[in-house]
Amino acid sequence: MAILLSLKDTDLVPWIEALNNELGSVDLCLYPKVEDNSLIDYAIVWKHPYGDLKNYPNLKAILSYGAGVDHIVDDPDYPRSVPIVRLYDEKLSQDMCLYTLHWVLHFHSDYYQYNNLQTQKNWNQKPFKLPEKCHIGVMGLGVIGKDIADTLISFDFKVSGWGATKKPDMELLTYYYGETQIHDFLSSIDILINVLPLTTTTSNLLSENTLRLLPKGSFIINIGRGGIVNEADLIMLLDEGHLMGAALDVFATEPLPKNNPLWSHPKVYITPHIAGQNNPQSAAMAIAKNIRRLENGEEPFPLYNPEKGY
Incomplete structure (x- = not known):
């Protein structure tokens, strides 16, 4: 051989x-x-x-x-x-689960606010939030997406899933599928996690129209593919305050060009495609x-x- x-x-x-x-x-x-x-x-x-x-x-x-x-x-x-x-x-999937959990806690527990408070020398304790009060949406319920969902459920987060096609019933989460159900899926999500592959169906899927379906004050984590999230629309919604923050590990162009405005955006957290090494x-x-x-x-x-x- x-x-x-x-x-x-x-x-x-x-x-x-x-x-x-x-x-x-x-x-x-x-x-x-x-x-x-x-x-x-x-x-x-x-x-x-x-x-x-x-x-x-x-x-x-x-x-x-x-x-x-x-x-x-x-x-x-x-x-x-x-x-x-x-x-x-399994180790790659575990690393993606841990990466996702890190950013979920960063947003859910208001850790993202403590950086600014530290620069102000402001001792300001944010109130405790129960995980079950946080609704997390996972887009892409393949093997890795399901592992991520199961990890978050094990910490008592409320988790829903969405995919392009119908799947067998899932015991621990509500599953939505197809274009007709994306509104119902996104409308109550606090933290959206994208694990979708890039296909003709998913390309530019998370653009202004779909991102606006998320409640005001929500967050997004992208570990799927960069071409799924419209970066210009994402920046616009972050600037408006409709979205509160974004943790991005994948981008439309990689390496991310030095002149890309995502680098310096105060609400964007960038890692260089290292989730699931x-x-x-x-x-x-x-x-x-x-x-x-x-x-x-x-x-x-x-x-x-x-x-x-x-």
Whole structure:
């Protein structure tokens, strides 16, 4: 078995060690040092050069280094007949849950106000707020979105979910779906968390019209994709006071340009796409498990669905 490993801007040493530990005696080819393209069975990639994946005639699957696959499917020449496997790693999901919980507490418990109070040397204790009095909306109830919702529910927050399509009933939260139900979903949300993938359906979904459906004084956390939130509309609603704050980990253009007004906005908290960073050991374990599934004729998980766009 031969595996192509191509991870841009990534230290490959821990990945090589982790993959060798998980898969044993495999031929690990580090891009671009590939002697015979026809021998490559699997490609583990992150931001691989466009136009190259079509050059491996016996490729059985493309395995993404991350949960998102836009870095693969945005390549106009990627081989459509080859399945793409997204990464679901429990440690990655746990990190996204902790990231989200951090910002939920930051907004819910008024921690965001204490920075200004500190500069004023103002000892001003904000009243305690019960978690169950805070209504959190999670957009995107896939595996990671569901993990985030379950984490928040375990701390007694009231949680509702929204997705593009109908899902089976969920015991612990109210689930809304489709364009017709987005008004009912957003109208009572205190903190909105976006975990949606970027598709033709979700692109620019959170623009002025939809963001205004949120109650005045609400907050937004975006860990899905930047192209889902209209940044200009977000700034306008923050300036108006309709929205009180935004924690953003993903952006329409990354890295975020230095002249982007989000950098200096007093109500915006920026992190450089670090929610759910990969751990080579746990991620290699998840990828190796999917390769074994494929070798045994089983379906990998989670498998990218081109029709749904995720």
